[in-house]
């Protein structure tokens with residue numbers, strides 16, 4: 522086991538001591554991931570997007586989507602509570618963190634940060650030196666607090682048809698820059 526995979530193992534153990542573990546997505550997780558994904562979107566504040574915009578963002582998702590993205594080569598890591606129930610997830614591939622959502626009942630406990638650090642470490646271990654994230658308004662401050670810099674703003678057409686503001690952020694990373 523190399524240094525970077527050791528680091529991932531250490532982060533998984535650290536999470537457990539805080540009441541959650543991080544593990545790869547399993548097909549049985551798909552329904553629970555769908556539920557927390559929709560809940561995390563709908564629960565974001567009115568100060569970012571209207572109720573209609575959030576419903577449009579959350580609409581049209583299915584459990585099959587997660588099976589498809591994993592089959593397509595994306596890595597999806599799941600944060601699970603001590604009873605193995607998924608309470609957060611993060612998808613990444615090709616130098617990009619593509620999704621990061623934490624169950625609203627479990628936010629502000631370090632789960633999003635732990636998932637993001639896991640993804641960063643895995644991308645760094647695969648040779649990536651700049652990580653890209655496309656973010657909506659609710660998570661923008663979170664990513665900026667973790668060193669990501671906004672490079673562009675655009676309009677994202679949500680699956681329900683309504684447009685919302687979207688941002689592309691990047692972070693330069695080195696083999697030793699994943700926070701522990």
Ligand SMILES: CC(C)(COP(=O)(O)OP(=O)(O)OC[C@H]1O[C@@H](n2cnc3c(N)ncnc32)[C@H](O)[C@@H]1OP(=O)(O)O)[C@@H](O)C(=O)NCCC(=O)NCCS
Pocket residue numbers: 561562565620621622623624627628629630631632633634635655656657658659660661662663666
């Ligand atoms: C963004 C998200 C993944 C963070 O997960 P989390 O488990 O709550 O995050 P953590 O507990 O690791 O970190 C929370 C910290 O981030 C800060 N934070 C969260 N959202 C923030 C924001 N928009 N702006 C600034 N800081 C933010 C919190 O204040 C807290 O800071 P502290 O550690 O100094 O107290 C989670 O809130 C979420 O799922 N949000 C809704 C969905 C979403 O927008 N996902 C991103 C899609 S691109």
